[in-house]
Amino acid sequence: MMSGFSRSRAVGVLAAAALLTATAACGSDSGSAESTTAASAGKPEVVAAFYPLQWLTEQVGGSDATVTGLTAPGVEPHDLELSIQQVTELKGAALTVYIKGIQPAVDDAVEAEKSFDAATAVTTIPAGEHAEEGHAEEEGHAEEEHGHEELSYDPHLWLDPSRLATVATELGERLATADPAHAQGYKDRAATTAATLGTLDQEFTQGLSTCTTKTLVTAHEAFGYLADRYKLKQVGITLDPETEPSPTRLSEVAKLAKAEGVTTIFTESLVSPKVAEVLASQVGAKTAVLDPLESKPSGDYLSAMRDNLKTLQTALGCTA
Structure with a gap:
């Protein structure tokens, strides 16, 4: 996406x-x-x-x-x-x-x-x-080939628990309006859900506060909100997982990854890992799966996000 x-x-x-x-x-x-x-x-x-x-x-x-x-x-x-x-x-x-x-x-x-x-x-x-x-060339090619209508914003907001908590609160209000007979129930559950997401947010804040590197090299730019919230630097190989990166872009990302001591290139479960694996071999890094949660994981949202946190802590050298 x-x-x-x-x-x-x-x-x-x-x-x-x-x-x-x-x-x-x-x-x-x-x-x-x-x-x-x-x-x-x-x-x-x-x-x-x-x-x-x-x-x-x-x-x-x-x-x-x-x-x-x-x-x-x-x-x-x-x-x-x-x-x-x-x-x-x-x-x-x-x-x-x-x-x-x-x-x-x-x-x-x-x-x-x-x-x-x-x-x-x-x-x-x-x-x-x-x-x-290199990315500008890639975007132009993608628009020409796929007819994309580019969004002005990153839509992956659910990868920031604090923003998703805000959505939960507003959703409670919307459901209360749609079904007034159960309005208080929706609002109460929205508050509980927001609090749960607030706890998850605190876990990420603490868990990513001591990392030796802050650079997050990802298969595509799905993790902008996570990076924004937890003071990481996202470097996406592509904007769109359906678009092949240009040789110029691959070279740029490889150079940056080496300069910043990146040890892990992140790929995704629903996207071919081929490009990430090629880049990892050039950099001398390994690959790991970071779930953008675009589809249902084996558990649920909370467990998948906590799995992501563990993966990030290992890859970025975060101490307990």
Whole structure:
């Protein structure tokens, strides 16, 4: 996932929308059946666009809401193409929780008055803050080949627990408005979730305060918020995991990694490690997986973030 995504990934959404009325009238698909069941139980349907937002919505919604995730485990969020059933779910949801610009298919289908763009709740950081010539060449190539519409901000805000805590608080307010009968429950769970994320934030702050190196070389620029919050320096090989870095960019990153004593190049579970491995061999470093949590991990958000912290502490030479 990067700063921009191809609008072509929304293929099929218009067709799905055209069939929506007929599908809803038929009422024979499982999505309609689930909505009916939820309605009869007095629970609003809430749709979350991809895993971190789904986890957060489940925490805040609790037993008062029925939460549905749009993106299946193991699927990159920006690869999502909505089915007819999913468009139906979006149209019938009391609230859709998403981040505008990550999934064009979702952007096209959500209804503004019944949606919550999590990025509007926090202070965002710019996308691609580096200005290296090699990266500029790479970005131009990506736009030409993939037709990207670049976002002006980095969307990976969930990798900063403190920002996600702010989103939790606002989500509690949005759910309380959508379902006034259970307003206090949403607000209480939002406060509890924010406190839990505050504890996680403290763990990261303490755990990364004594590192011998602050440079974070990553497969793509997904960790800007984590670096921003914990005073690290992110150096992404690419802006977008689907884009091959130019030889100039690889050379620049290799030179910087050697100069700053980087011992680990970070890759991701859903992205080919090939480029990171090539760079690591040039630098004399090893590779390690750092999870951007774009898809559901083996545990949950909290356990995956704590695994990331351990990985960072080892790679950056942090003392206890």
